[in-house]
Amino acid sequence: MTVLDPTVSPVALxxxxxxxxELLDEFSKREIRRAILTAVAVPGYxxxxxxxxxxxxxxxxxxxxxITLALVGPEDTVKVIDQGEDAGVNxxxxxxxxxxxxxxxxxxxxxxxxxxxxxxxxxxxELGDDQILVLQVPVPEPLRGVERNMTELRRMHAEGDYARMxxxxxxxxxxxxxxxxxxxxxxxxxxxxxxxxxxxxxxxxPKLHRSAHLSLFGAGREKRIYAVPPxxxxxxxxxxxxxxxxxxxxxxxxxxxxxxxxxxxxxxxxVEIPSTDExxxxxxxxxxxxxxxxxxxVTR
Amino acid sequence: MGYxxxxxxxxxxxxxxxxxCRSRLQAGASWLELDQLTERLRYLNDRVMGEGGLxxxxxxxxxxxxxxxxxxxxxxxxxxxxxxxPRLCExxxxxxxxxxxxxxxxxxxxxxxxxxxxxxxxDYTGRLLDLGDEDQARAAAAAATAAAAAxxxxxxxxxxxxxxxxxxxxxxxxxxxxxxxxxxxxxxxxPEPTDISQVAVRPGIGxxxxxxxxxxxxxxALVNLWYRNILGPDNxxxxxxxxxxxxxxxxxxxxxxRTGNPVLIGHLRATEVEAxxxxxxxxxxxxxxxxxxxxxxxxxxxxxxxxxxxxIALHRDRSDSGLEQAVLMTTDxxxxxxxxxxxxxxxxxxxxxxxxxxxxxxxxxxxxxRKGRRQHTAPAVAxxxxxxxxxxxxxxxxxx
Numbered sequence: 001m002t003v004l005d006p007t008v009s010p011v012a013l014x015x016x017x018x019x020x021x022e023l024l025d026e027f028s029k030r031e032i033r034r035a036i037l038t039a040v041a042v043p044g045y046x047x048x049x050x051x052x053x054x055x056x057x058x059x060x061x062x063x064x065x066x067i068t069l070a071l072v073g074p075e076d077t078v079k080v081i082d083q084g085e086d087a088g089v090n091x092x093x094x095x096x097x098x099x100x101x102x103x104x105x106x107x108x109x110x111x112x113x114x115x116x117x118x119x120x121x122x123x124x125x126e127l128g129d130d131q132i133l134v135l136q137v138p139v140p141e142p143l144r145g146v147e148r149n150m151t152e153l154r155r156m157h158a159e160g161d162y163a164r165m166x167x168x169x170x171x172x173x174x175x176x177x178x179x180x181x182x183x184x185x186x187x188x189x190x191x192x193x194x195x196x197x198x199x200x201x202x203x204x205x206p207k208l209h210r211s212a213h214l215s216l217f218g219a220g221r222e223k224r225i226y227a228v229p230p231x232x233x234x235x236x237x238x239x240x241x242x243x244x245x246x247x248x249x250x251x252x253x254x255x256x257x258x259x260x261x262x263x264x265x266x267x268x269x270x271v272e273i274p275s276t277d278e279x280x281x282x283x284x285x286x287x288x289x290x291x292x293x294x295x296x297x298v299t300r
Numbered sequence: 301m302g303y304x305x306x307x308x309x310x311x312x313x314x315x316x317x318x319x320x321c322r323s324r325l326q327a328g329a330s331w332l333e334l335d336q337l338t339e340r341l342r343y344l345n346d347r348v349m350g351e352g353g354l355x356x357x358x359x360x361x362x363x364x365x366x367x368x369x370x371x372x373x374x375x376x377x378x379x380x381x382x383x384x385x386p387r388l389c390e391x392x393x394x395x396x397x398x399x400x401x402x403x404x405x406x407x408x409x410x411x412x413x414x415x416x417x418x419x420x421x422x423d424y425t426g427r428l429l430d431l432g433d434e435d436q437a438r439a440a441a442a443a444a445t446a447a448a449a450a451x452x453x454x455x456x457x458x459x460x461x462x463x464x465x466x467x468x469x470x471x472x473x474x475x476x477x478x479x480x481x482x483x484x485x486x487x488x489x490x491p492e493p494t495d496i497s498q499v500a501v502r503p504g505i506g507x508x509x510x511x512x513x514x515x516x517x518x519x520x521a522l523v524n525l526w527y528r529n530i531l532g533p534d535n536x537x538x539x540x541x542x543x544x545x546x547x548x549x550x551x552x553x554x555x556x557x558r559t560g561n562p563v564l565i566g567h568l569r570a571t572e573v574e575a576x577x578x579x580x581x582x583x584x585x586x587x588x589x590x591x592x593x594x595x596x597x598x599x600x601x602x603x604x605x606x607x608x609x610x611x612i613a614l615h616r617d618r619s620d621s622g623l624e625q626a627v628l629m630t631t632d633x634x635x636x637x638x639x640x641x642x643x644x645x646x647x648x649x650x651x652x653x654x655x656x657x658x659x660x661x662x663x664x665x666x667x668x669x670r671k672g673r674r675q676h677t678a679p680a681v682a683x684x685x686x687x688x689x690x691x692x693x694x695x696x697x698x699x700x
Binding site: 022023024025026027028048049050051052053054055057058059060062082083084085087088089090091092093095096119120121138148149150151154176177178180181182183184199200201202221223224245247248249269270271272284 | 383634639
């Protein structure tokens with residue numbers, strides 16, 4: 001983490017530094033860190049911040065990128081995934097931007113990373129208390145489906161008035177037989193604020209609940225940062241007699257590492273490879289899958 | 301520096317980047333110089349600076365060239381560049397009365413204080429595609445310039461260079477105020493202009509922030525919001541007349557870091573508009589007019605007019621109908637385009653989750669139908685056990 005020398009006027013220091021390749025100036029990083037601290041102090045509350053324009057477009061991970069750039073220091077190792085995949089075009093692009101402009105080390109192994117920046121997934125590996133998960137958030141407002149007016153939304157959050165959210169879940173259940181909310185399932189954080197869980201699948205939500213790691217959510221376009229501190233309750237909104245359901249498809253298993261098959265003993269979030277014969281499935285977390293495959297090969 | 305060899309994506313984006321770069325740098329045409337953009341495509345250059353929120357003509361020209369003419373992409377380049385720069389000081393708020401006009405029209409009156417100055421405008425040029433001989437036209441233009449120079453030695457005859465000395469023309473609003481025909485919209489609750497690059501704006505923020513958002517908005521977005529109020533579902537504009545339309549140079553000053561005195565550091569061109577609205581609403585002061593204000597960087601009259609009109613519309617709306625939220629949250633070109641284009645990103649995790657819910661719904665329906673049939677044939681039977689495996693597990697059962 002960059003530290004400003006208090007004996008030198010920050011303005012003089014910053015004005016003199018023309019060699020920096022960094023995407024954010026130090027003042028901006030400080031402001032983002034302050035917003036992060038507020039977010040950690042008030043779990044699930046959406047903290048407004050002066051989101052900067054990044055070299056990636058709004059909606060392409062600019063919020064997560066700002067958090068990562070504000071946090072990353074020389075000792076850090078960063079992992080970047082998109083849809084669980086390290087090699088996807090968007091993950092590759094963000095990783096390249098972060099590495100090229102900060103000089104930080106990168107990895108694909110979740111356990112080796114101090115910061116994991118992700119879009120739409122939480123790694124299958126359990127993260128530890130020395131790790132930070134940075135989630136890219138397209139839509140930070142969990143109540144937008146039931147209310148569009150931002151002033152009213154502020155009131156609802158401030159008063160913990162989530163009645164309309166409950167009603168909409170109930171109506172969904174009555175009309176459709178199941179709760180049809182797919183990804184980004186609304187959760188109550190620390191018993192206080194309802195939070196949008198980015199569009200991570202429901203499968204990943206239990207991994208945020210009382211986890212050892214810190215989760216930071218960055219919405220660049222909407223200029224909001226929010227957080228789930230370690231060991232904080234993240235409870236999906238559901239009814240006592242209607243258990244929260246994660247994605248699961250009977251009989252599906254990864255055709256590479258066999259995760260999800262009855263004999264494998266483990267499960268993972270699977271994505272489908274469209275095919276005309278039987279559905280082919282593969283782990284969304286590619287690095288986790290690769291490592292399972294490699295260790296299985298060794299064992300054999 | 302470690303660099304992970306994640307396969308696939310990195311190679312693909314590097315190849316795409318190279319293709320873009322090579323095509324841009326080696327197109328089969330002569331190189332586009334920056335002065336061609338700043339001098340020949342001045343509206344484009346001005347628009348990019350306005351929407352990019354940075355007055356830097358040469359940087360804007362470079363951005364346009366790099367973006368191959370994509371306005372929003374070029375504005376994005378300017379703004380992302382600005383994010384890398386420290387903010388070293390704040391300007392002293394410029395006084396719009398010091399705008400040195402290159403063009404100034406007052407549609408509301410024939411005879412006004414100061415000149416009606418048509419200036420360099422396309423307003424009354426026939427929109428005919430000029431297919432004439434361009435060599436001849438250029439020769440004729442050169443001859444005309446030489447003749448004008450001979451008539452007025454020492455003057456730059458190419459362009460009216462504005463009223464060079466103060467006092468600059470009094471504005472129409474001053475006349476209306478003097479005759480007590482304008483409601484006074486000046487307010488004391490927003491003394492320091494809000495810097496919208498330093499705060500997250502949301503409804504309820506002061507007028508200075510709303511005006512700043514419009515000044516930086518995408519031109520088409522403002523024009524569209526304006527037209528919605530004319531012909532669309534919104535109705536916050538009734539009878540607008542333009543007071544002032546000015547394009548000119550505005551002096552920019554900062555406080556000297558040692559003496560604290562104002563120091564002129566340059567000029568930027570701006571377009572300023574005052575729009576006069578007939579207050580004809582049932583609960584409005586019908587004896588007066590309201591005046592809305594628009595000021596945008598560069599020469600962009602349609603944006604400044606839309607802005608001045610929407611300033612009135614916002615006041616009239618009092619954030620009741622969502623117009624304020626629409627202006628604040630939906631008019632930024634980078635926000636809207638970025639989010640729209642993000643749909644091109646991979647979405648297969650979310651899409652898989654959507655398919656799964658559709659299948660869960662079908663499973664549930666099939667189960668209910670079977671249950672219904674059984675109840676129909678054997679109504680005394682106790683509720684049937686689920687016919688299929690549940691399509692999901694409860695939270696506690698998940699083993700990541």
